Amino acid sequence: MKTGGTGGANTNHNGLTFEKKTDLAAHIVQDLSTKYDLRPHIFSKKVPIHSSLAVFDVIRLIDQKSIGIISKKQQFYNIMYEHYNVKNINYKQWEPDETFFNFETNTIFIVEKKWQNHTGSTDEKIFGFGNKRRLYQNNFNQLQLEPKPTVSFAALFNSSWWLYGLKTKPTGNLTSLPQKNYQDYFDALRMDGIKIFFDDYDYWWFGL
Numbered sequence: 001m002k003t004g005g006t007g008g009a010n011t012n013h014n015g016l017t018f019e020k021k022t023d024l025a026a027h028i029v030q031d032l033s034t035k036y037d038l039r040p041h042i043f044s045k046k047v048p049i050h051s052s053l054a055v056f057d058v059i060r061l062i063d064q065k066s067i068g069i070i071s072k073k074q075q076f077y078n079i080m081y082e083h084y085n086v087k088n089i090n091y092k093q094w095e096p097d098e099t100f101f102n103f104e105t106n107t108i109f110i111v112e113k114k115w116q117n118h119t120g121s122t123d124e125k126i127f128g129f130g131n132k133r134r135l136y137q138n139n140f141n142q143l144q145l146e147p148k149p150t151v152s153f154a155a156l157f158n159s160s161w162w163l164y165g166l167k168t169k170p171t172g173n174l175t176s177l178p179q180k181n182y183q184d185y186f187d188a189l190r191m192d193g194i195k196i197f198f199d200d201y202d203y204w205w206f207g208l
Contacts, residue, residue: 018115018158024098025056025070027201032208037061041069047078048087055079058100058208068102075099076110084149086142090135097156105207106149110136111197113156117166126185129155130192154195154205163198 025038041055051074058068071079073095077088083101098111112129116122133153140149160166162182186196195205 019097019113022098022113022156022199022201024072024100024111024201025054028058028070028203028208032203035061036208038070041071041079043078043082045082047081049074049078051075051078067104068100071099071101072097080139084140084143086139088139089142090138092135094132094135096136100206102207106147107207108136108140108149108151109154109206110151111154111156111201114162115158116161117158118161123182123185126155127188129153129189129194133193152195152205153193154197155189156197156199156201159198 028036029038037059038056039059041057043055053071053073053075055075055078056070057066058070059065060067069079069083074093076096076099077093079099079101081087083103096110097113100109102109110133112132114122114126130153133151136153137151140151143149157163189196195202
């Protein structure tokens with residue numbers, strides 16, 4: 001979630017606001033409270049990474065069954081270790097923005113968020129999503145028994161820029177810029193099996 005192609009300490013207020021606004025757990029509580037309850041996850045064993053980020057068990061209300069776990073960032077690897085007893089074997093330890101482990105469908109859903117309001121390096125970085133999905137999958141391919149979990153990957157974009165070419169001014173107002181058409185980018189992501197969201201989630205994709 002970078003502005004003008006700069007990153008790290010330059011991640012700006014609008015990008016952080018987008019991250020909070022699109023918090024998956026908060027959305028489920030808001031939109032699906034009649035179907036699911038989120039309860040703080042209690043780890044059953046010591047995990048490899050210390051993190052204070054919240055983790056939630058997803059409880060289906062109709063039968064009170066725990067169907068999955070929501071986590072983010074480093075907690076992804078803690079759930080992977082607790083539930084599957086495997087650790088990251090890739091050179092880099094990516095930190096997914098949102099993760100839903102759906103144990104009923106044996107699928108790990110990963111969401112990466114990209115807030116943008118100017119052309120920059122993010123334009124090119126999104127082409128790495130397909131390879132990142134493969135690297136995440138590589139961790140679960142360590143398991144010996146079938147069926148192994150499948151990793152599904154989604155990109156969550158802010159429509160103001162990626163669809164409409166609107167730049168956020170310091171005042172918070174939006175101004176239209178000559179629009180860069182990202183249609184070929186989106187099509188390339190879809191050819192790599194990447195799901196695309198704009199501003200919000202399609203819950204069916206997560207199996208909810």
